[in-house]
Amino acid sequence: MAANRSDLADITYFLAIARHRSFRLAGLEVGVSASALSHALKGLEGRLGVRLLNRTNRSVTLTAAGEELRDAISQPFTAIDRALEDLNRYRDAPTGRIRLNVVADAVPLLFGSVLPLFAERFPDIEVDIVATNRMVDVVGSGFDAGIRYGGTVPEDMVAQRLSANLRWVVAASPAYLERYGVPGAPQDLQQHRCIGVRLGNGRIYHWEFEGPEGEFALPVHSKITVDDTQALLTLGLQGMGLIYGLEPAFAPYVARGQLNLVLEEWATQGPGYHIYYSSRHQVPTALRLLIELIREVRPLGL
The missing domain is CATH 3.40.190.10 (Periplasmic binding protein-like II)
Incomplete structure (x- = not known):
């Protein structure tokens, strides 16, 4: 049977779902709601007379027919997408x-x-x-x-x-430094209040420094831990403790005198x-x- 315009649109949706195994993520790619995608796929399956997807509350997988259709049409549709994208070179905007x-x-x-x-x-x-x-x-x-x-x-x-x-530095508010003193070396951080940083993988970050013998990482004791630089800055500006982060992120506050850099001779650079x-x-x-x-x-x- 010949494909109609509705089939071509729904096949595009099918390929997005096949790539992501998720109606939500496929919807983000093609700009259509997950419920609209589900409705479109049911319509396509009804017209073709075969089931293309197995759906559960937790997963979306391809049936044997779905895998065969995906393998057969992926390359032509990729070529079409590439050809349409190439037309952008001829646009004024x-x-x-x-x-x-x-x-x-x-x-x-x-x-x-x-x-x-x-x-x-x-x-x-x-x-x-x-x-x-x-x-x-x-x-x-x-x-x-x-x-x-x-x-x-x-x-x-x-x-x-x-x-x-990018340069990674330690900073604190003038009020904190006046009350608790200025650390002279990274090892002094064990006697200071430090704001911890949680990485995207859930691990607590060890502050990194560079000394005469090269780079080293130092775990710091933290009663407060955050996973966002804005939260880190908010606490640092309030005098809650020493903070560690990117120098460009701290720079506007250093320029205004709201933060002071410390341990600068120990600062390290990263990619x-x-x-x-x-x-x-x-x-x-x-x-x-x-x-x-x-x-x-x-x-x-x-």
Whole structure:
């Protein structure tokens, strides 16, 4: 039987569901609600006369017929997507939608000065940013790309540097330092109040330093632990304790005298921000333009 227009639209939805094994994530990719996707797939299965998906409350899997259909049509539909994306080169105003998974600190530090300019240059491009410190499978979760520190980028991805290396420092409010004193060496932190940092994988971060014998990590005792830089800054500004983080995130408060850097001679540098994406897919024009603009503006050097 010949496919009609409704079949072609529903097959696009089917391929998204097959990639993500999730109606919710597929819906994010194609811009349709999970309930609308479910209704569309039931209609497609009814017209084809076969079941394509096994659905339970916890999982979505492909039937044998679904796997056969996916394998047969994935390549042609990928070629169509690539051809349509290539047309963006001929537009006066490029269009598209970029969905990014970004480590939280990178949002204000990288995008604060870039996104207003990007929106002005490319008003027809939509940008959807999910800011989280938790590592996710960007391809499986429906993202076009991820932004992380260089040392945490998955090895099977194509990566491009977006910033220079980043300096990690210790800071505190003047009121805290006046009351409890200034640590002279990292080992002095054991006698200080420190605000702990929980990483995206749930692990408590060991503060890193560099001394005469090289880099080392130091566990610090913390009665308060947070997983967000804004919360960290709020507590540090209130004099609750010493805080550890990216120097660019602390810089505005240091400039205003609200925070003082300590242990600067022990500060270490780490890999800068990198954007990464699957090597198996063509880079969308909208994403390429965003990468080019970040590298042009260089909000954190390069």
